[in-house]
Amino acid sequence: MSTHLRRRLAAVCWSAILVCIAALVPGTARADNPIVQHLYTADPAPLVYNGRVYLYTGHDEDGATYFDMREWRVFSSSDMVNWTDHGTPMNLDTFAWADENAWAGHVAQRGGKFYWYVPVRNAATGRMAIGVAVADSPTGPFRDALGRPLVENGEIDPAIFIDDNGQAYMYWGNPNLWYVRLNTDMISFSGAPTQIPLTTAGFGTRTGNPSRPTLYEEAPWVYKRNGQYYMIFAAECCSEFIAYSTAPSPTGPWTYRGTVMPRQGSSFTNHPGIVDFNGSSYFFYHNGALPGGGGFARSVAVERFSYNANGTIPTINMTTAGAPQVGTLNPYTRQEAETIAWGSGIETEPASEGGMNVGWIQNGDYIKVKGVAFGSGASSFTARVASAGAGGSIELRLGGPNGTLVGTCAVPVTGGWQTWTTATCPVSGAAGTQDLYLRFTGGGGYLFNVNWWRFAT
Structure with a gap:
């Protein structure tokens, strides 16, 4: 959820303490x-x-x-x-x-x-x-x-x-x-x-x-x-x-x-x-x-x-699960950071290099990318990043925002929110088809922006 939505949710928590705690804790919103x-x-x-x-x-x-x-x-x-x-x-x-x-x-x-x-x-x-x-x-x-x-x-x-x-x-x-x-x-x-x-x-x-x-x-x-x-x-x-x-x-x-x-x-x-x-x-x-x-x-x-046999439309109910995935996502080609199955805490903005980037990242925010096909395994991870804050880290986790840690990529201070550099780190244990979580960690305030990412074998 965006920082704006999170602040609004916190403001109404007094009337629904348990519900709000569940929504604010990272990893509880797992639907699509x-x-x-x-x-x-x-x-x-x-x-x-x-x-x-x-x-x-x-x-x-x-x-x-x-x-x-x-x-x-x-x-x-x-x-x-x-x-x-x-x-x-x-x-x-x-x-x-x-x-x-x-x-x-x-x-x-x-x-x-x-x-x-x-x-x-x-x-x-x-x-x-x-x-x-x-x-x-x-x-x-x-x-x-x-x-x-x-x-x-x-x-x-x-x-x-x-x-x-x-x-x-x-x-x-x-x-x-x-x-x-x-x-x-x-x-x-x-x-x-x-x-x-x-x-x-x-x-x-x-x-x-x-x-x-x-x-x-x-x-x-x-x-x-x-x-x-x-x-x-x-x-x-x-x-x-x-x-x-x-x-x-x-x-x-x-x-x-x-x-x-x-x-x-x-x-x-x-x-x-x-x-x-x-x-x-x-x-x-x-x-x-x-x-x-x-x-x-x-x-x-x-x-x-699916339509009924006679062409009529069945009754469709709202779900939190959403539609099933068609195929898988290839992590070995450049993927835009704003390609998201579920995001917590992040927002997006136009990037100076074109397209959009993910920004307003704070400690504990994350992005879920569903059905990532790592195959026999990835050996490294590269991301395009920028920071006018304190920098931080991108934790690469499988299965959940607190799931198996397969790599941690340090994000340096670059001197501007649109001053971009490339950060690379080793990866171990990312194989098969997995839900990937990019979990962002660091100190207080906004940490860094992410434009795109890619794994390598």
């Missing part, structure tokens, strides 16, 4: 959900590209009492458990015409470019509008593609679907549900936005709210499988559950099918995303599972699932 622990993330939008899953999220600010969101974040993984933090490739300043609410977006890839559709508040009108940014890489940086809203009707939560024939659609809406046909340039559309009829046959029956007779609330997610179109959505605030409908075409008519994920998870909102990757299906969502978490401090999580 939520998949990011050093900041709050929300509204997942996964995209499979070039052998990786790219996960686009919002960022709930620490201490928020509303949806205080000013930037978007990107993470990626090739194994569904070790996630690389790519930082903030887009924020409110990307859109000169917007002033607030960096809310739930969606990224689509076409023609070698990546298009990020997001709801933001138009400063000129005070209404929510949908903007679109474009990048040449899935990790950005993204730039405003239009210099103005793509559409503006006061509603939110865009989602993009590109059909087999190449026709792209954008769906969005709360309290209504809309779609528009996008042109091949992905930044303009043909015809006028069309409102999808919200019927109880199509989207289920809500009781006790005459102004909203159906379960549809927000956050549509549309895709096609075996000739059938699926729309997953957040249902019946508050608190929300995840439901879905199906249709024979991308424009309907929709038939309500039932619940995907029940009301769970200490957050009154939820937001779905479904992708297939490496032969399996994955359901992304958010909850309030981190210390200090809740409706305005959410965290993205993921579950693997």
Whole structure:
């Protein structure tokens, strides 16, 4: 957990002493959900590209009492458990015409470019509008593609679907549900936005709210499988559950099918995303599972699932275990320090050498990297480090933050938090496939930063 989250947790410990002690002790948080622990993330939008899953999220600010969101974040993984933090490739300043609410977006890839559709508040009108940014890489940086809203009707939560024939659609809406046909340039559309009829046959029956007779609330997610179109959505605030409908075409008519994920998870909102990757299906969502978490401090999580034989989606429950690992991680190639299955105490920041680095490291903090394939054994470990503090050590442990010690690498003082040097140390006993823990030790205050690491045989 981040230092900010740890401080917040300590502040509320008086009301839950035993729970807080368990959360503060290193090594007690051993699950893999939520998949990011050093900041709050929300509204997942996964995209499979070039052998990786790219996960686009919002960022709930620490201490928020509303949806205080000013930037978007990107993470990626090739194994569904070790996630690389790519930082903030887009924020409110990307859109000169917007002033607030960096809310739930969606990224689509076409023609070698990546298009990020997001709801933001138009400063000129005070209404929510949908903007679109474009990048040449899935990790950005993204730039405003239009210099103005793509559409503006006061509603939110865009989602993009590109059909087999190449026709792209954008769906969005709360309290209504809309779609528009996008042109091949992905930044303009043909015809006028069309409102999808919200019927109880199509989207289920809500009781006790005459102004909203159906379960549809927000956050549509549309895709096609075996000739059938699926729309997953957040249902019946508050608190929300995840439901879905199906249709024979991308424009309907929709038939309500039932619940995907029940009301769970200490957050009154939820937001779905479904992708297939490496032969399996994955359901992304958010909850309030981190210390200090809740409706305005959410965290993205993921579950693997299998469709029923008739194509229906089973009920999926939130877990702390998360999805199983796909394959293993190779420690003999350069690995970014911000590639993490679970982190305790650390945070990330842009590195002067490019990408991100792990920082704000204090004594006892650690990083877990899951399923590291050492093979017949490693003989040395090298890390790129920097320190304007007192320096310290990286303990290499297997199985847990206090597990088997296979090496200790001294980190010198380099004279600056971005003044980098390479530290190397011998390793003994690291063989087979193991969960690796980089445990950071030293004196008081912040110790050092880590940019990347690598083992050698």
